[in-house]
Amino acid sequence: MCAFVAVHAGAGTHSHKTEDVCLKAVCKSKGDIIEAVKELENDFRTNCGFGSNLTFGGHVECEAAFASSEGHVFGAVGVVSRLRNPIEVAAMVAKEQSCIDKKFVLPTVLVGQGAEDWAQKRGIILCDPKSLISKRSQQQWREAREIVKDWEKETMDTVGAVSYENGGCNAACSSGGIILKAEGRLGHTTQIGGAIWADQRDSRSIAVALSGCGEYIAQTLLAKTLAETLFNWNCEDVILNKINHVFNAAFVHSPCLQTRNKKHILAGGLVLFVDRESRCAELVSFHNTTELTFAFFGNGNKMKYRSRSVSSDFIAHSFSLRDYINFS
Template sequence: MLAVHCGIGRHLPGIDKLCSQAVKERDTVKAVMCLESDPRTNCGIGSSLTEDGQVECEGAYMQSENMLFGAVGALSNSKHPSLLSKKLVESTNNDNLIWPMVLVGKGAGEFAVKMDVPTCSQSELISDSGEVARKKAKLQLEQFDTVGALRISETGECEASISSGGILLKKRGRLGHSTVFGAGIWAEQRKDIDMSVCMTLSGCGECIMKTHMAEKIANDLFNNPEAISIQTIESSVQRNFVESPLLAAYSEPVKKLGGLVGVRKDGLFELVAFHNSHALPLAYSSGPTTKRRTLQGSDKHFVYEAFTINT
């Protein structure tokens, strides 16, 4: 199973078709790279600008094998933080040093060059044409559109990838939830109960970081393996996000969360989508076919939908 989303909020036309195109890559990171290459998204070359007109991307990758995690932030010389994050994970066991999980700024940029990840100039990242830029600007005030992809294999190995350009007019050096372990993505396989969970989340980065939502949702699913997944996720979001005292300082319009959760139990696959915003465009593979969907929602409450996946 492979699934992709383009984040929660309001989006330009055709984003659901872009999700379908990304799924056809049949690879988690390549799917996100497809999204990073399209200026209609808030990642890679479509990233939001900082308050001084620069692009600082971020992204992360996590795999169930050894639960390895890698992330990059404040990256300004590459449109593919998703690929660079995976390179960071792949480099983890190359020597006996304690390898970093997160690289930011100049260090992340230098690592991109070292790993032969395609680099570019700031002008290439700021690539919106006039009409696309105008339309995106109207949307971004109510947009939390971190993109992501997840995959679960037939035998339960799983991985997740995430990428974001951050919030519009952010401070230079600001890091979002992509770079925090347990916040924006998760990938874990527990062979003793024949269950795997992976996810990629979008929303207000500060809220997601404070609540560690990805890890919280995953633990609730693993602790209730016999329960219906969508009900467990709904309960987890209500308890750990909606009612969390950690978010008391944030107004309701800011407390946005959504994304995709993939679950494999006893050989059966399920995908759950949820959010509390305008919409969540997504696509997923089900057997030999690719299906796309835009889950419409409301700013006033969460919506949830589950999809049974054929393999």
């Protein structure tokens, strides 16, 4: 069975044609979700890995996470400055949890120097933090420091990915965080159930990868909430209506966020839904930010897309994956 993979470049405003970056990533990945995200981390036009947003002090502090329905594993790294591809280490953290040695409780999240030392002991070559700073990110940092008020625009562009193969599914994300963030800040990436979720129950496989205001996404466990709802969803109903309802009830109008600034309650991403019994497979994109760019690939077929919302109202699209996924 050919693997299916989809990636997005984050919910926000994109000055570059990041849908082309996404398409290149999924085509080069050959269905491998980690390789797809690494392609995004290596491209200066995305906010992850090389070219990440800088902290208030002008440093790179990245985070990444990986989740799989196989073994229900989750792994994440945060506040790392010497990992060229943080997603690679996040996946290593997750996959070590499948170890049959039950003597120790293995970590799911590692941060800072501890994460970097852990990776180095497992063969990852550490890089110079300055090598992750691009000319573009440095220029944006300088402008933001000079005129902070002009940087209230949507720059919450965590990249994410979902994949499916042989009944199992995965989700991943990687981010440099918001520009001028506080040193040591963790976003929704490292919060299990916040940015990503991947699960398989009976004939259904669901993977979610989100971007947006990290603190609020983490607080509402939005990725997990969306997935849990779809496990009880009737395939005869319209999936866009269900996602719209959950997004508004569990996020926009969440009791947890009612004292927060409404203009910061922003999110978007991809939801992968596969039901082998009903032979239903859909990829849903949604956001209440200005834009969301993404691309997907499977069975030799590919597509790129730039979704726009002029008024930043909720907008969603559904794509049938019958030509992208094999059910047999």
